[in-house]
Amino acid sequence: MKGLSHLAVGLAWTSCLPGAVDAAGRGHPGFFALAAVCALLPDTLDFRFARFLHTHHVEIVPDPLNPDPAVVSAALADAADRAAEQGRAVTVRLHPVRVSHDLWRRYDVIFDPAGRRIGVRLGDIVDPGGATAGPAPRFEGWAPCKARLRLEYRASTAVSGFGDAMFAMEPAADGAVVPVFLPWHRRFSHSVAAAAGVTALAGTFAGAIGAAAAGGAFALHILLDQAGFLGSNLFWPFSRTRVQGLQCVRSDSPLGNFSAVWLSCAVIFFNLAAASGRVPPLRTLRWTSAAAGLPLLAAVITNSLLARKKNRRTLAAAAPKFY
Numbered sequence: 001m002k003g004l005s006h007l008a009v010g011l012a013w014t015s016c017l018p019g020a021v022d023a024a025g026r027g028h029p030g031f032f033a034l035a036a037v038c039a040l041l042p043d044t045l046d047f048r049f050a051r052f053l054h055t056h057h058v059e060i061v062p063d064p065l066n067p068d069p070a071v072v073s074a075a076l077a078d079a080a081d082r083a084a085e086q087g088r089a090v091t092v093r094l095h096p097v098r099v100s101h102d103l104w105r106r107y108d109v110i111f112d113p114a115g116r117r118i119g120v121r122l123g124d125i126v127d128p129g130g131a132t133a134g135p136a137p138r139f140e141g142w143a144p145c146k147a148r149l150r151l152e153y154r155a156s157t158a159v160s161g162f163g164d165a166m167f168a169m170e171p172a173a174d175g176a177v178v179p180v181f182l183p184w185h186r187r188f189s190h191s192v193a194a195a196a197g198v199t200a201l202a203g204t205f206a207g208a209i210g211a212a213a214a215g216g217a218f219a220l221h222i223l224l225d226q227a228g229f230l231g232s233n234l235f236w237p238f239s240r241t242r243v244q245g246l247q248c249v250r251s252d253s254p255l256g257n258f259s260a261v262w263l264s265c266a267v268i269f270f271n272l273a274a275a276s277g278r279v280p281p282l283r284t285l286r287w288t289s290a291a292a293g294l295p296l297l298a299a300v301i302t303n304s305l306l307a308r309k310k311n312r313r314t315l316a317a318a319a320p321k322f323y
């Protein structure tokens with residue numbers, strides 16, 4: 001999920017701790033600040049440190065003026081074959097295609113285990129947020145691979161915007177090769193051991209309330225991520241692999257992130273109103289439920305209507321035309 005969602009959930013959790021709310025009411029927002037830091041800490045550790053420490057064996061920099069998808073897919077297929085032959089992970093780093101100071105050419109990496117091939121499809125010009133800024137000619141290139149591929153993540157992954165992408169082609173015990181997306185992400189930083197460490201550290205310096213605020217915010221970050229597709233290495237250091245996500249919501253889903261932030265705001269509102277003691281808790285709960293539920297319902301309905309409209313448009317565009 002996005003950072004804002006993790007932040008909102010961490011603050012909502014802390015608002016459930018009467019000691020933290022009481023301290024904030026007396027002018028000491030330290031527990032909330034601690035929870036905010038810990039809610040963002042797992043991804044901060046990954047994106048600011050772990051990604052730079054992870055080594056790679058192959059680096060692909062597509063020509064921004066003339067990107068060739070066949071060359072990129074051939075390099076990925078070669079990495080998968082080498083991983084199968086040598087019995088060790090081969091990590092590939094893919095650079096985005098930058099076409100101007102703030103525009104990129106999106107491309108998708110597609111794994112086709114049934115066809116034993118890897119493809120790269122060039123897409124539109126996109127802005128830093130990934131939104132389409134202009135159309136571009138579509139090309140794709142496929143490369144066969146001898147290795148048997150097994151997917152544990154999405155079959156298609158986009159490379160666009162600021163960051164580079166990385167796949168570790170990891171040989172599995174059954175002889176297949178698993179393309180592991182962002183192998184440095186959601187490892188030790190998203191584990192039960194790390195959550196326990198943060199809780200213990202916060203408890204040492206900030207007491208029981210600090211431990212609950214920091215540990216809870218950190219653990220809820222991991223829990224929220226687990227609702228997605230990528231999963232986390234929950235049992236580090238006893239395991240090297242990520243536990244597959246529940247696949248309920250994509251981490252970049254606008255509706256999923258909006259729901260997390262909105263519900264967190266409702267929880268914070270309820271807890272602050274209850275702590276003030278001026279409104280009967282039942283009435284506060286009624287108002288909170290309405291305030292949280294109605295906009296969410298409207299968002300879900302709008303989202304499904306838009307998705308249906310988009311689907312109809314896609315089907316119409318795909319239908320054969322007779323002249």
Ligand SMILES: [Zn+2]
Binds near residue numbers: 221
């Ligand atoms: Zn995360």
